Amino acid sequence: MSIRTPTRTQALLDYLVFTAAIATGLSLFSSASNILGLLRTASNGLFLPLLLTLVVTFLLDPLVNLFEGEKISRTTSIFIVYLLLAGIGTLLVSLILPHGMETWLALKQDLPRYTARFTSLLSDFQTRLHQLAPFVDGYDLPAKGRALAERFVAELLLQTPRSAMTLGSLLILVPLFTFFFLRDGQRMLRLGVALTPNRHFxxxxxxxxxxxxxxxxxxxxxxxxxxxxxxxxxxxxxxxxxxxxxxxxxxxxxxxxxxxxxxxxxxxxxxxxxxxxxxxxxxxxxxxxxxxxxxxxxxxxxxxxxxxxxxxxxxxxxxxxxxxxxxxxxxxxxxxxxxxxxxxxxxxxxxxxxxxxxxxxxxxxxxxxx
Amino acid sequence: MNPFWQNIFRKRPEDESVAAFLGSTPLFAELDPRGLSTLEGRAHSRRYKRNETIFEEGDPGTGIYLVRSGRVRIFSRSGEKNERELASLGPGDFFGENTLLAPAPRTASAHAQENSELIGLFRADLLDILRKHPSLGNKILLGLARVLSERLQTVEKASTCAQQETLTPDESDETETAS
Known part of the structure; x- marks a missing residue:
């Protein structure tokens, strides 16, 4: 069987088709990574609230089930649980908040003392180590420890107000998400399962x-x-x-x-x-x-x-x-x-x-x- | 009313709903409208194409299927190609109820004979109903027990008839004299 050599027009057509296919593939890949990037940016910071929501939903579900029954709807029972929790939360905050602020202020004052003591403990440890094993030399343990402790304290002082802001947003997002997860979680799961093909449903x-x-x-x-x-x-x-x-x-x-x-x-x-x-x-x-x-x-x-x-x-x-x-x-x-x-x-x-x-x-x- | 608004506010007629269909079956005939509506929320409506497999013999079985529309063929296989048809079910019929209470491998295969809509209710749904709505769960269990008991009686009668038919005339005479 003889192999037919392509004409110049056919070769040009093949070349154009292949180039177009590669260009389409590249543009698809680029737009897909753009979409993925957009999705990543949009969902950035949602991982923690969603995870906490799942945990809280699993914790509260038995309580909601306890109230839900023939006479009380699921939504009403969620509101009852939320009201109970709000009451307990208010009581706890009113009890803990003054004490918490006191603790935080005292801790802020005490931290330098703890880090100084930590460094001196390390220094003592190095002296003893040097006595026991004189060949361990040239490694400044206290200085390393001090640097580590200072970094930790600086990080703690800087991060705490930022963490408080994150906590504030979590306090709004988590109860809101939890409400919908508790009310419609079963339905969402059913919708997900319903997508399964008949054979494996x-x-x-x-x-x-x-x-x-x-x-x-x-x-x-x-x-x-x-x-x-x-x-x-x-x-x-x-x-x-x-x-x-x-x-x-x-x-x-x-x-x-x-x-x-x-x-x-x-x-x-x-x-x-x-x-x-x-x-x-x-x-x-x-x-x-x-x-x-x-x-x-x-x-x-x-x-x-x-x-x-x-x-x-x-x-x-x-x-x-x-x-x-x-x-x-x-x-x-x-x-x-x-x-x-x-x-x-x-x-x-x-x-x-x-x-x-x-x-x-x-x-x-x-x-x-x- | 304007057809546009009519379309938006259109309510599905009662007899078109899954709840109404469930209420028309002997299993759930005793349930009140509220119970049927709760059951509708737990049941799964699935559409099957002609000749599509619903389940095969030996598949994990955890629930019951009710035929809402179309036809379903139930059969067993005794070899590679030997199929023995056990039943052909139509709207209102149900199958697989044995595995609702005790999950077990399916004892026969089920295929859709024509485009069909089935309503499935599985063990997970029944357990959920029993936990959240115990009285409704009890009514469903009673209905299920009644159907299973009726089927057992039918099988018992059929097996007695078959036994009597297989007895030779001499043996049956002896049995009569003995009784």
């Missing part, structure tokens, strides 16, 4: 129900666990003369959301303050016992985790470290806190799908049935 609908039930239990469990650990630490610290017990309790509770590493990070400020203000003595050892033995071992590991947290959500330490690193890279400290729960959620979703397949003995390679 039933399975996707059932799986979405099972997964959302697991997730709500997990998020609720984690938040309740953090609150109880925070309260236990606050109560334990309040028995001593340490200052800022409620603040330290709150830090311990929030840090407790990160497994393995969180409790250690959560206890560092408390131990530092205890070391500076109280010195090593009976109270210092009690504070250490409260942090490690009472809050972590007895309350968290023996009581809370078996009750609230399913063993299914446990992550391998390697995944925890990866989740923290990746979360931190994506959205800083908040990313580090939420990285691990997000990883747990992904793991639970996968396990639920596997469990579902096992229940109905589905083949692993998809539905290639004869």
């Amino acid at each position: 039933e399975m996707v609908h059932d799986l979405s129900y099972l997964i959302s039930r697991q997730l709500s239990q997990f998020i609720r469990g984690r938040i309740i666990e953090a609150i109880i650990v925070g309260l236990v630490v606050t109560a334990g610290l309040a028995c001593t003369d340490i200052r800022y017990a409620p603040l330290l309790g709150a830090i311990a509770g929030i840090a407790n959301l990160i497994p393995y590493v969180g409790p250690i990070i959560g206890m560092i400020p408390g131990i530092l303050i205890a070391l500076v203000d109280l010195g090593i003595g009976g109270e210092f050892w009690w504070i250490l016992t409260v942090y490690i033995l009472i809050a972590q071992v007895i309350v968290d590991s023996f009581i809370l985790i078996p009750i609230f947290i399913s063993r299914v959500s446990n992550l391998h330490p390697l995944w925890v470290i990866l989740a923290i690193l990746m979360g931190g890279k994506l959205s800083g400290v908040i990313g580090m806190i939420i990285g691990v729960p997000v990883a747990s959620i992904i793991k639970m979703t996968l396990i639920e799908i596997r469990h579902y397949r096992a229940t109905f003995s589905l083949p692993d390679g998809g539905d290639e049935r004869g």
